[in-house]
Amino acid sequence: MIQRLIERSAVLVGSLAASSILVFAFMAVLPGDPARVALGVNASDQAVAALRAQFGLDRPLVSQYFSWAGGLLRLDPGQSYISRAPIGPQISDRLQVTLWLVVSSMVIALVIALPMGTLMAVWHRRISGLVLSAVSQVGVAIPAFVAGIALIALFAVKLGWLPANGWTPPAQDPVMFLKQLALPALSLGLVQASVMTRYVRSSVLDVLREDYLRTARAKGLRPMRALARHGLRNASVPVVTVLGLQLATLLIGAVVVERVFVIPGLGSLLLDAVASRDLILVQDVVMVLVVAVLLVNFVVDLLYALIDPRMGREGR
Amino acid sequence: MRHQLTRRATALLAAGGMLAVAACSAGSSTTGVRPSSGDTRQTLTVGLVAEPASLDFTRTDGAAIPQVLLGNVYEGLVKLTNDGSVVPDLATSWAVSPDRRTYTFNLVAGAKFSSGQAFTAADAAFSINRVKTDWTISLKSAMDVVQEVTALSPTRLQVRLSKPSNDWLYRMTTRVGAMFSRTGVDKLATNPIGTGPYTLNKWNRGDSISLQRNDSYWGTRPFFQVVFLKYFKDPTALNDALLTGTINVIAAVQAPESLAQFTGNPKYHVIEGTTNAEVVLSFNNSKAPFTDRRVRQAVRYAIDHKALLDTCWAGRGTLIGSMVPPTDPWYEDLTGLYPHDVARARSLLAAAGKTGVTVRLRVPTLPYAVSCAQVVKSQLEQAGFKVNLDQLEFPAAWLTTVFTNADYDMSIVAHVEQRDLGAVFGNPSYYTRYNNPALRQALVAADQGTSTQQVQQMKRAARLLSQDAAADWLFLLPNLTVADKDITGLPKNAVSESFDVSALARS
Numbered sequence: 035m036i037q038r039l040i041e042r043s044a045v046l047v048g049s050l051a052a053s054s055i056l057v058f059a060f061m062a063v064l065p066g067d068p069a070r071v072a073l074g075v076n077a078s079d080q081a082v083a084a085l086r087a088q089f090g091l092d093r094p095l096v097s098q099y100f101s102w103a104g105g106l107l108r109l110d111p112g113q114s115y116i117s118r119a120p121i122g123p124q125i126s127d128r129l130q131v132t133l134w135l136v137v138s139s140m141v142i143a144l145v146i147a148l149p150m151g152t153l154m155a156v157w158h159r160r161i162s163g164l165v166l167s168a169v170s171q172v173g174v175a176i177p178a179f180v181a182g183i184a185l186i187a188l189f190a191v192k193l194g195w196l197p198a199n200g201w202t203p204p205a206q207d208p209v210m211f212l213k214q215l216a217l218p219a220l221s222l223g224l225v226q227a228s229v230m231t232r233y234v235r236s237s238v239l240d241v242l243r244e245d246y247l248r249t250a251r252a253k254g255l256r257p258m259r260a261l262a263r264h265g266l267r268n269a270s271v272p273v274v275t276v277l278g279l280q281l282a283t284l285l286i287g288a289v290v291v292e293r294v295f296v297i298p299g300l301g302s303l304l305l306d307a308v309a310s311r312d313l314i315l316v317q318d319v320v321m322v323l324v325v326a327v328l329l330v331n332f333v334v335d336l337l338y339a340l341i342d343p344r345m346g347r348e349g350r
Numbered sequence: 351m352r353h354q355l356t357r358r359a360t361a362l363l364a365a366g367g368m369l370a371v372a373a374c375s376a377g378s379s380t381t382g383v384r385p386s387s388g389d390t391r392q393t394l395t396v397g398l399v400a401e402p403a404s405l406d407f408t409r410t411d412g413a414a415i416p417q418v419l420l421g422n423v424y425e426g427l428v429k430l431t432n433d434g435s436v437v438p439d440l441a442t443s444w445a446v447s448p449d450r451r452t453y454t455f456n457l458v459a460g461a462k463f464s465s466g467q468a469f470t471a472a473d474a475a476f477s478i479n480r481v482k483t484d485w486t487i488s489l490k491s492a493m494d495v496v497q498e499v500t501a502l503s504p505t506r507l508q509v510r511l512s513k514p515s516n517d518w519l520y521r522m523t524t525r526v527g528a529m530f531s532r533t534g535v536d537k538l539a540t541n542p543i544g545t546g547p548y549t550l551n552k553w554n555r556g557d558s559i560s561l562q563r564n565d566s567y568w569g570t571r572p573f574f575q576v577v578f579l580k581y582f583k584d585p586t587a588l589n590d591a592l593l594t595g596t597i598n599v600i601a602a603v604q605a606p607e608s609l610a611q612f613t614g615n616p617k618y619h620v621i622e623g624t625t626n627a628e629v630v631l632s633f634n635n636s637k638a639p640f641t642d643r644r645v646r647q648a649v650r651y652a653i654d655h656k657a658l659l660d661t662c663w664a665g666r667g668t669l670i671g672s673m674v675p676p677t678d679p680w681y682e683d684l685t686g687l688y689p690h691d692v693a694r695a696r697s698l699l700a701a702a703g704k705t706g707v708t709v710r711l712r713v714p715t716l717p718y719a720v721s722c723a724q725v726v727k728s729q730l731e732q733a734g735f736k737v738n739l740d741q742l743e744f745p746a747a748w749l750t751t752v753f754t755n756a757d758y759d760m761s762i763v764a765h766v767e768q769r770d771l772g773a774v775f776g777n778p779s780y781y782t783r784y785n786n787p788a789l790r791q792a793l794v795a796a797d798q799g800t801s802t803q804q805v806q807q808m809k810r811a812a813r814l815l816s817q818d819a820a821a822d823w824l825f826l827l828p829n830l831t832v833a834d835k836d837i838t839g840l841p842k843n844a845v846s847e848s849f850d851v852s853a854l855a856r857s
Contacts, residue, residue: 065747070754073411077488116403117410118539128556183586190594198590200580201557296587298556305583306556310403311746 053324068115071311111318132299136284142223151234173228178287182221182294199296218295233276241265278334282327392575397597401581406538408485416525420848424544426527430846434677450514455507461568463531464549471501477530492521514798547572547852573855603830606664612832623842627764627827636783644702646819650688651695652733662721667825672816673771677845680808684816695733708736709759714744719762753781784820
């Protein structure tokens with residue numbers, strides 16, 4: 035287990051370094067001068083040059099990279115080119131919003147997918163199982179923002195039950211917070227649920243065919259109980275893998291859903307930064323997303339070992 | 351055995367279903383989703399599109415900052431009415447010397463900054479001088495003409511200009527004329543201090559700005575105690591917010607085709623007026639084929655402006671024919687100079703020996719530009735042009751390619767600045783690359799003459815520009831406002847930099 039931890043940590047650090055170089059390089063080759071954009075269309079060339087010098091954009095790329103990466107290591111992501119405000123507090127504010135959204139969608143997805151997937155597996159020979167399967171297939175095909183627009187049209191504009199968009203921090207007004215969270219979390223969560231349901235189904239199906247489950251039933255356990263006692267732990271390994279991957283998808287999906295629901299999260303921050311060519315802010319937000327995805331994968335890797343001790347030993 | 355399984359499964363499913371229902375019904379118990387702050391009747395929420403990057407318009411460019419602050423938090427000596435005339439604000443009156451170089455302002459007595467300090471001529475002098483010394487945005491050049499500012503007494507201010515300039519007084523109605531407190535400029539980016547009817551209450555970045563009524567305001571007390579300015583990037587989300595009661599006003603509708611859902615609805619009223627935003631089909635006047643006047647004229651004859659406006663902006667907007675909006679005193683309808691005439695366009699192009707010439711139409715990724723570009727392309731191709739259309743991401747890619755490097759033949763962009771004829775066509779190094787000494791002469795005469803001369807000369811300049819086909823003016827963007835039926839005092843036209851909320855009320 036310790037060795038696995040060390041190995042995985044080394045991979046994590048390597049991936050972080052490599053991705054920071056990639057992110058920086060992508061931003062460097064993008065057309066458009068952030069100083070020109072910051073100063074507006076009528077700015078003189080001298081003013082633009084002065085601002086470039088102030089941002090350090092006139093220095094060699096390698097030196098720009100190291101001062102940026104060094105700042106990140108000290109948890110100082112720098113200052114926005116456009117607003118000149120420190121980026122750290124902006125990212126942490128926005129990240130809290132996005133985390134609420136991502137976590138609540140994941141909860142919705144799991145609450146739906148775990149029972150549904152299991153049922154679909156157990157019922158896989160029945161019409162009801164096929165119907166559920168078809169429904170989840172449709173869900174997989176719908177992008178979250180389309181689901182969002184449809185939910186707004188129905189629950190906000192037509193029925194008037196919930197606000198169409200907006201965001202209120204939970205500390206300020208918990209009721210309004212939940213009302214405003216409901217539709218975006220559902221639009222991300224329902225689509226995720228469809229995807230997860232299919233994984234749960236196939237995973238449970240595989241387990242149902244195993245000899246040990248037949249044996250368990252043969253010794254008198256009811257099928258659901260046999261599955262619960264001997265099957266679910268094994269069935270959960272592939273599901274946890276997918277869970278990790280899907281968390282990353284949710285984080286990316288949140289970018290678009292935040293725009294549709296006017297939520298001031300990391301996604302809207304990223305889109306605004308892209309539009310205003312606030313390259314340093316784009317770089318920082320992308321890095322935060324990368325770090326989140328890599329960390330989730332890291333945790334998933336370690337979780338394997340906990341769920342299935344055999345995997346922990348394989349490394350030797 | 352199977353039966354048992356089904357029952358448990360049903361229970362599980364039911365549990366999942368209940369959770370979903372619980373999530374939905376959380377909102378059904380109460381209605382009304384306005385931000386909660388005091389009396390709702392005295393609270394107004396306005397939906398806007400562009401959020402400011404900072405609150406300091408002395409150092410950060412962009413129309414979003416004065417939109418919120420000018421007229422609401424900051425005031426100038428003079429301001430612009432909705433029909434475009436300059437009227438007193440913090441100045442009660444002013445006199446111009448016979449040589450037109452000295453302006454003497456009488457200031458209101460009793461105006462106070464929100465910090466408690468009294469507003470005096472010394473603050474006015476400080477504010478005007480500070481534009482030259484501390485401002486960094488390009489608009490500060492409007493104060494270059496100021497030679498000396500003197501506070502004659504606490505309520506009398508004298509400004510001496512280096513040359514006569516009508517434009518200077520007009521620019522005093524914009525952000526460069528905003529009055530700051532001598533002791534209140536150290537935290538402009540977060541804590542603006544002005545004499546206006548509102549003060550900044552809270553800025554939730556990425557979401558909204560709230561303004562609080564200034565109860566010690568020297569002028570007429572506004573109706574609304576709290577005004578939220580809420581920002582929406584997505585036009586559909588903005589419309590939905592009004593439809594569901596999250597906001598009361600859409601200050602500027604971005605998608606004119608979406609108006610239909612409000613026009614027939616008795617809960618809302620729709621106001622259509624004009625803006626300063628001329629949608630210009632610009633030419634690179636320094637580069638063949640547009641160095642040839644006949645080619646430029648061919649384009650103007652080839653465009654069917656009425657059909658274009660109907661197709662690309664749902665018929666909303668004004669056809670203008672030159673670089674002047676109807677709210678400027680020297681506006682003339684010049685659309686008759688180049689009526690739609692494809693045969694004439696073809697023969698002009700043939701006379702120039704350019705039939706079948708390929709031109710690059712490079713437009714920014716902005717809704718009006720993208721939708722108009724297709725129409726322009728097809729209309730020009732009917733007249734014998736070959737048009738290569740490409741879209742450049744706005745702002746960055748378009749600014750670099752078209753604006754800075756002038757690597758284009760034609761483009762489409764809305765010039766939103768006020769009175770920008772001179773800025774866009776009077777400077778040969780501007781991206782239009784238009785070099786016409788006669789035009790520049792008319793502009794100078796207009797700036798330095800009496801107000802009658804100013805109108806005459808500006809009319810001459812606009813006509814010159816249009817006749818010479820320095821560009822084509824596709825249309826003027828409309829100012830489309832939608833609001834709850836009971837909201838009154840909404841401005842018809844968007845003529846100034848500010849969205850003044852102090853005149854708004856609930857009937």
